Amino acid sequence: MTDFNGVVPAIAKALVKRGYTELTPVQKSMLDPTLAASDALVSAQTGSGKTVAFGLALAPTLLENDDRFGPAAEPLALVIAPTRELALQVKRELEWLYEATGALIVSCVGGMDIRSERRALERGSHIVVGTPGRLCDHIRRNALDISALKAVVLDEADEMLDLGFREDLEFILDSSPDDRRTLMFSATVPAAIAKLAKSYQKNAVRIATAAEEKQHGDIEYRALVVSPSDRENAIINVLRYYEATNAIVFCSTRAAVNHLTARFHNRNFNVVALSGELTQNERSHALQAMRDGRARVCIATDVAARGIDLPGLDLVIHADLPTNPETLLHRSGRTGRAGRKGVSALIVPLNVRRKAERLLDNAGISAAWARPPSAEEVTARDEARLLADPIFEETPSEEARDLVKRLLDAHGAEKLAAAFVNLYRSNQSAPEDLIEVTVQDDRGRKRREHAEGPREPYQKGPRDDFGASVWFSLSVGRKQNAEPRWLIPMLCRNGNLTKRDIGAIKMQPDETYVEISTASADSFLQSIGPNKTMERGIRVTALNGTPDFSKSATSKPYAGKKAFGERREFSDERPKDKFRKEARADGERDERRDTKPWGKKPGKPKFEGKGGGGPKPKFSKKKG
Structure with missing residues (x-):
């Protein structure tokens, strides 16, 4: 019999019966004599054998040097798992592990008949496995008495916190005896888990298995x-x-x-x-x-x-x-x-x-x-699987031989083999043709290459050395607020381009012309897909030759305006002050104001002095 040093004899028998020859790192770590009565915070990845690990750790605490449990009464251990599936899986694992000890294990999980669970708890149990919400329900209804607990296990503690079970966990831990052992198992140990461990564990031993240091080696x-x-x-x-x-x-x-x-x-x-x-x-x-x-x-x-x-x-x-x-x-x-x-x-x-x-x-x-x-x-992998199929190694039965002979006589070997291949492929989904992309990260490499050499001086407008190119039209223009600052990154992302592959960009009212190097044009079309559509539903159309940029020049609403930075010439007749103090004579018109439609409103009546029939001043001196 394989020797499992430090394992309770009844548990060791179960391991041998199950076919175990060696324990995983996390299972070995739980057999450390210094951990026999201590709390533990264990970080181990999913699938590393955590259930058997805490089963090994609980056995000395629950059995206390006995080979079998006594009569079932109040539970001695409580195992909390985040989901119904995981809780039932833990129950199944513990049942075979503790089979020789006579342990009675009860599950309390959401989605199951709560009345049946209550009856099972009334009959007594040694270990209870459940989800946080259902366990809280039983405790609040006095159906689950946890006053005799010797140990509590939190399996996948980080997942339980992610799913919002913090309050339920705190309620269960607060309701359990202070002298219990608390074992926490978690794939990761974020700040929330560390805080929970600090609040509810006493001098916990921190265990990080080799599997954690070597992330998923298999x-x-x-x-x-x-x-x-x-x-x-x-x-x-x-x-x-x-x-x-x-x-x-x-x-x-x-x-x-x-x-x-x-x-x-x-x-x-x-x-x-x-x-x-x-x-x-x-x-x-x-x-x-x-x-x-x-x-x-x-x-x-x-x-x-x-x-x-x-x-x-x-x-x-x-x-x-x-x-x-x-x-x-x-x-x-x-x-x-x-x-x-x-x-x-x-x-x-x-x-x-x-x-x-x-x-x-x-x-x-x-x-x-x-x-x-x-x-x-x-397709090549399918053919290799078909040729290596063990069905060809099987000896045909007497009934099959007669049918095979009749098929060969009726259709011949080649036609029969073709029918077999077609039947084999008919149950499989046909593979898809994929757009070929570059796996090498050219963008980062080109940036590094350009960063090593001297920076080129900034050149405004099209580059003279751009070389052969192809023009494309994008279905977005000035009216849709198109700007090179977001068009260029979009072209690079969707078309597998670099900035060096993009030449001139000509904005039009309803479309944008983009110049792309000839060497990158084909891969650009392949990358954007057969629908020729990029993000935001922008359609891409390849053009024959250079587009005519003069078509929309006459329709620009700002064509008559002067370029930015060009100095205006002002007439000497322009008034120097914004508000002229001198009064205008009757019938005098301000030609500058008349040139604007909003300047044709009638002016206010002017104050002509005493006896002029005009309005009185706003503040007049009171007589008498």
């Missing part, structure tokens, strides 16, 4: 650069290329999940969706379809996928980039578990490459930058 990270219009097609090709047993595609919104689910259904993928708008029953059916093989692709949001465990998950695709490094690690941690290899593929449109680079750098991950699999590569 996961191959790939950053796949695509044209913005090819994002969904790239996902299809990635799914087809790897043909993983189970794959999960992460989106940032429910709307994106629904859109991709409908698109992939139409493309003959067996797909299910997980988003916040599903009921608990719908979630359970979707996950069961993934487990029993009826579905192979799960499209989910980050929140909806919290805590789920899918066996044989070999591929994670980030359809939308994660918002932070922690989310990237949580998503990718769904694959590469228990020694299995996995792939985490980030779909990186050209216009968000900088964001993807920062994300990977902050997460401490080195990814391989490449293009998505092309249609030819997917």
Whole structure:
């Protein structure tokens, strides 16, 4: 029997029965004798064996040198998990781990019959596993007595805080005995987790496993650069290329999940969706379809996928980039578990490459930058899989031999093989043709090259050395507030260009002419896609030759105005003062004012002195 030093004998038997030959780093760390009665804050990645780890850590505290538990009464340990799926998974793991100890384990999770849970609690238990909200309900209704607790475990503590369970966790911890052990397990330790640990743990031992220092060593990270219009097609090709047993595609919104689910259904993928708008029953059916093989692709949001465990998950695709490094690690941690290899593929449109680079750098991950699999590569991979299919090694049965002979006699070997290939391909989605993009980050390299040499003097207007070029028309002009300061970055993002590839820009009232070097014109058209449309719905049209810039010159509303900076000539007859004190004679007109339509209002009556019949002064001296 394999020797597990420091493990309770009954637990060691369960490990051997389960086929364990070696413990993971986080499981070994929980057997440290100095941790036997201490609180612990453990940072370990998803899939590193945390459930067995805290099962090993709890056993000495709960059994107290006994091999089996006594009669069940008030629970001795409480395990809190963020989601129903994870809580039920933890319960299943602890059941086989504590099978030889006679432990009675009860679950209390949302979506289940609360009356059945109350009856189970009344019968007694040794360990209770549940979600924060349901546990609080039972405690407030006096259905769950936690006065005898010896230990509390917070599994995926960072996720519980992200999901808004802080108040529930604080209520549970405040209601439990002060002399309990508190074990916190978290993939990351942000400031909120550190604050919670400081408030509810006593002299906690901080444990960072080797898996944390080597982020997901069994996961191959790939950053796949695509044209913005090819994002969904790239996902299809990635799914087809790897043909993983189970794959999960992460989106940032429910709307994106629904859109991709409908698109992939139409493309003959067996797909299910997980988003916040599903009921608990719908979630359970979707996950069961993934487990029993009826579905192979799960499209989910980050929140909806919290805590789920899918066996044989070999591929994670980030359809939308994660918002932070922690989310990237949580998503990718769904694959590469228990020694299995996995792939985490980030779909990186050209216009968000900088964001993807920062994300990977902050997460401490080195990814391989490449293009998505092309249609030819997917087809070649399909052919290799077909030729290596183990079905060709099987010996046909007697019934099959008779049918094979009849088929060969009727159609011949070549026609029969062609029919087999067509049947094989009919159940698969055809790969997509992708726009070819440059994986090399030319923009950054060119900037560095130009930065090393002397700066060229600023040249206003078109460059004389621009060389051969092609003119394009953009469907936005001066009337739509088009400006080079945002048009140039847009052209670079959408067209895979650099500023050196762009020549003159001529603004017109309703369109803009852009000069692009001939060497970059074809790749520019490929990058913007077959619809020839960029951001904001701006359409791009290739022109034959140089456009006529004089067409709109006569229609400029400001054509008669003088250029900025040109001095005006003023007449000596212009009045020096804005307000002239001298009175005008009757009938005198101000020719300068008459030239403007708003200057034709009748003037005010002028004061002519005494007896003039005019109005009295505003302030007159009172007589008498």
